[in-house]
Amino acid sequence: MWQLDSGTIITLITIMFAVAGIVLGSIVPALMEGKAVQKALEGMTRQPDAAGDLRTTLLISMALLESTAIYSLLVVLILIFGNPLLDRFFG
């Protein structure tokens, strides 16, 4: 068995959890955005007159939903590129 120093172990654990975080953090918002689009499309086909209003509201709410995925992306980027633990132990 290889001998791993603590820097490698911290990096390995960080990468594993970063991947898990971005996977979970992008699946859930994508599913919910799909739900929102589905409902909006149903509404548009049922009432084509209201399509313009629905589109504006849909885009705004999609942006608000999308930002949760972006938050998890930001946390993952900080974990990978600016890991505070590595600086603390080896800085």
Add this chain to the structure above:
Amino acid sequence: MEAIAPQVVFYLFGLPITDTVVSTWVMMALLIIAAFLIKKYAPHAGEFIIEMINSIVSSVMPEDVRVIQFLPFLGTLALFLLLGNIFSIFPLMVSPTANINTTFALSALVFFAVHFYGIREKGLWGYIKDTATPIFVFPLEIISQLSRTLSLTIRLFGNVLSTDLVVAIIFSLIPFIVPLPLAALGMLTGVLQAYIFTVLASLYIASAIEIADVEKERRQMKQELKES
């Protein structure tokens, strides 16, 4: 952190100038030159652009508000973001909005503009009173003001940076044709984010200047009493 932080290009009077700042200067020069050219050779195109921004802003404002008074601010924001989000497709340039300082400056502008327009519309005391009715929503209102500034910052920064990073990673793997669709997707995301930033800014301004129906009726009654 070197991969996502902006690079320092040179020092001006001891201040570090990063590549996003240089891109912003190039972009400002392009916008100003384009404005002069459009004014001289194709004024109808300028009218069309202003009409488009006007329709975007007025789609979220209440009907009885004169939208034209917000257009200098919101239109500048829209044009800056529209060019800034897709600026990394030009060679040697990076998107100015891929730097978190730029996006924070923009959302701080929106934060102060909301209060400025609100106070100009209702007066200082009226604005505070309108915000704090009933009194227990006042702390919640402050928290929502701060959190939406933060979310505006991080949404724009994350979207632009993530699409740029994806293009850069694919480019380092296969530097031929394959990154092109992803760059196109990044341009689509950038234009959409510019639209969304503008619409959200006008929504916040609309919520700051709008007068509740009860308050409107009361003012009308006061006016009628004064006239009679």
